[in-house]
Ligand SMILES: Nc1ncnc2c1ncn2[C@@H]1O[C@H](COP(=O)(O)OP(=O)(O)OP(=O)(O)O)[C@@H](O)[C@H]1O
């Protein structure tokens with residue numbers, strides 16, 4: 058797993074590559090929280106183009122970040138998740154609270 | 169199930185083995201020529217069961233996770249066993265959103281994911297002794313190919 062980020066306006070954009078499971082969840086959680094706390098941002102976009110796998114550990118990570126972002130008055134979105142991941146997100150009902158977009162540009166326009 | 173093939177895997181309860189376990193089971197299941205989606209369902213469900221054994225069964229202490237897979241003509245059975253703390257109320261544990269570890273940011277969706285992605289999920293558990301999750305899935309691709 059590998060994570061990086063950039064900032065666009067008041068939005069933090071995170072790129073997660075590899076797999077999001079119990080083994081990698083902590084590092085992802087800490088990375089995103091650190092960057093949310095130390096930058097003048099309120100929205101969060103997670104680019105999943107290169108995330109190949111996610112299980113319920115990822116649901117926990119997303120809901121936890123959603124709560125932080127909501128407390129900042131911002132919105133949370135995921136971008137370009139694969140079929141396996143969207144099935145997990147669908148089952149968990151997360152699409153009711155977290156937006157999904159096919160591209161970062163569209164996410165930036167809509168948030 | 170008319171067993172055609174089987175395999176057993178024994179791993180210490182380390183989180184880096186979660187990816188290994190799901191990849192091994194997926195590779196074994198691929199003998200039945202499943203669809204990409206069916207393989208992804210297997211991988212995700214194995215990940216849930218193995219992760220539960222490590223987090224809840226052993227509560228991140230040292231233990232062994234046993235994985236046994238049996239293959240029929242067009243179906244697979246996967247058993248994931250731990251000798252950890254066990255589940256007191258299985259019915260409650262299987263409820264969507266129920267988690268005993270909210271402080272670890274668990275969402276309580278693991279069993280729901282397994283139930284959605286597999287055809288059958290059975291849970292056997294004895295408090296203080298451990299837990300076995302048995303999951304079964306029938307692959308549709310074979311029948312379709314034989315048409
Ligand atoms: N192998 C196990 N040993 C002991 N308890 C278990 C085991 N597997 C599950 N449980 C119990 O069942 C509950 C529900 O499990 P489930 O996988 O659905 O959710 P979770 O693991 O808490 O959260 P998530 O899977 O969404 O991260 C757990 O919180 C735990 O109390």
Ligand SMILES: [Mg+2]
Pocket residue numbers: 113216219220277278279
């Ligand atoms: Mg779980």
